[in-house]
Amino acid sequence: MVKLTVNGVERALDNVDPSTPLLWVLRDTLGLVGTKFGCGIAQCGACTVHLDGQPARACSVPVGSIGTQAVTTIEGLGTESKLHALQQAWIDHDVPQCGYCQAGQLMSAAALLKDKPAPTDADIDTAMAGNLCRCGTYIRIRQAIHSVAKGGVA
């Protein structure tokens, strides 16, 4: 049995091989499909979650290696009635095109702002370089992050 704390809730998972990547436990076992599968080899960032607040690629983290670290997914970042400031900024700046990468982008951005509340362009580029957006929404992502750092819509 594997024990896991996801979005503040402790989960006990029977029948899960500890080598299974966290991504597939989230998506197929726990039904938390907000975390996306893109490449499976830590190259695209679509599966980004937080482990104790640090960004991690869930496709490449065996669930058995997580231990007591708290897992936060996009579903735990904010909800429709209580959006995270970044989620609101993403809406205000109409960031998503297809939207598939955006859960991962938001998780990386949230981790960045916790670390650096007023990031420069270069800070943002570095922190976000692991997240691929095939649709090319980078300009709006950067604007949205800056707007939150400045405390509102830019």
Add this chain to the structure above:
Amino acid sequence: MNFIPADRYIADLMAEFDYAMDSQKASARTEPSRRSILKFGVAGAGLMLAFQLPTDAKAAPAAKGSKEFAPNVYVRVAPDGAIVIVSKGPEIGQGLKTAFPMIIAEELDANWDDIKVEQAMINQKLYGTQGAGGSTSIPLNWDLLRKAGATARAMLVSAAAQQWKVPASECVTDASVVTHTPTKRTLKYGELANLAATQPIPDEKTLKLKPRAEYKLIGTRKGGVDNVKVVTGEPLFGIDVVLPDMVYAAYEKCPATGGKAVSFNEAQIKAMPGIKDAFIVDGNGIVTEVMSGVAIIADSTWNAFKAKNALRVVWDESTASKDSWTGSRAKAHELLKKTPEKFPEKNGDVDATLKTAAKVVESSYEYAFVSHQPLEPQNCTAWFRGDEIEMWAPTQQPTRGQLAVAKMLGLPEEKVLVHQTRCGGGFGRRLMDDYMSEVAAIATRVKGPVKLTWTREDDFKHDFLRAGGFHQMTAGLDANGKLIAWRNHNVTYTADNKAPVAGSMRAGEFPVLLMANAENGQTMMPLVVPCGPWRAPGSNVTAFANQSFFHELSVAAGRDHVEFLLEVLGERRHLAPQTSGALNTGRAADVIKAAAERIGWGKAQPKGRGLGLAFFFCHAGHFAAAADVSVDANKRITIHKVAVVGDIGPIVNMSGSEAQCQGAVTDAVSTMMDLKIGFENGRVRESNLHEYPIVRMDKAPMNIEVHFIQSENSPTGVGEPALPPIAPAFANAIFAATGERVRQMPFSAQGFSI
């Protein structure tokens, strides 16, 4: 070859797109396009789609006893004031699910905040063909959607007039409210729903559509209707579908197209954890449907993938692809020097004119194959119940997928129930429905619902690639530096030895139609590796050769590039006024001049810095792009600015349209700089994203200025036409900065990097 390549399917599709662009010239439509439309059975609905609602779509679909007002399949107004607008086509990131409802809501005069958007089921009788591709959604549906909204509005007005016993002409509408102007009485749309449902449906000819000056919604900035769900991670995409007792499938096909599964390590696979079944699927031998392979059914995606990795399949590759990129490239370089096999277009006498030229310029260009790689891997969910199948499909062509599955399973079309899900990107990849047919074939051997998910490696192995290609360009300039002769020899590929693959030079490519002595030649090499349309197919590569060569010519003539381009365009005229599919030289000149102005054209640049510009016309869009770059001694490029100016008529959603252009620039820069796909022995060389460096934020162009000239023409699509001029604008800027001509894509082949 004993299987059916993708090309016939794609040719039909492209003919349909071309037809869509020609919808204004119904009387002069070309026979092949017409045939392809008829073949897909939409003659009744599709041909009239641009002008009127299909007959069935007028029948109010509201259930008996419902108090809803539902004048057609696109609009429903509930007594509580909630308005549902049905979006008919797929959302692939192009913004259709927001733009289509905006068009309806404009004519309905609805308050945008009252609207909930619902995705339509796939139903040809109600909606005609449902699909997204070729930047045709807006031009094809503009009139239809406006009329759908205007019809509903007219009925709400006549309901109010009836209730107040006043003439309808005294009533006006705004923000979901009808007002009787003389008495200032008001009724909300919701309050009128019951009575509106009893009004006769007005004759289409009596509908008054708004003049552009009265638009309140069209042309404004609206955020995507699914944005809240996207940012909170709610299920939206095909890959997110979860059904009770669903099982998970993976599918392994031969890495060389056309190979057949003979046997596999069945006992070992079936003994792996979570594996419920594993079997060979023979397929129907159609590359766009089901090719032979091994299906694995498991209790989770991960267990299916693990077993897939452990598969040892014996393939019969006797008829499979043996293609080699290096081999065909060497061959192409030989063919380039020869006379083209044929001349699809030929005006006057190019050879004779070249003999009279003061200067003859010759040059060659080439570009590698590339892949689509939308971020959501191909997937589809199906639930086969014996006499029907229900599917959840992330596809750009749900109607075609539905018809293919119906035919394959021997079911009537209405027994293939297709839900269209949001797509995590399209770019042309999802014009092909292979994953739909595959999961349908697998589902017939599974009890209950099954979700098929491809690995990223599958997406690399089994794409429909943007074909590589080669151009030999020859042109003559007279003593005044005027362009007098033009030849563009395109060496490309063919799957059937008849027609070129998708992505070859398209008919009528600029400037052949404008010149007395000009020709486009073509030579084809056989290829089995499947090719397909990739965002702005054909144009996305040929513009690089074409517009780089134009710049070379202006340099050879010692003239300003912009002035040289404008001279070739000549006087303002529309080559075929009845269609948006033909070049309008006036619109072209306007976007070129505006792009030049926005990049600061003509200003002296410091050493190592340069401006470049290019124009292209495709998908009914006139677009010019200009780039401002610096290039250092190590050939590293710094992008200072990109300016894009387009004329696609009035813009529906300004936010979405700007985003499409920013995306097109990013996509173009990413692809032109670094992306290439190789193949040997029929097998694609690149396996995953670590070998295919799609641009990230740290290298992406971050200063993109987008401007639209909103001319008085009917609106056309924005998903594609901004992309083609980007690569040549950069190549020309690099030349201006360094004096080195970029002759291949990706530019990294010549040592350039960003």
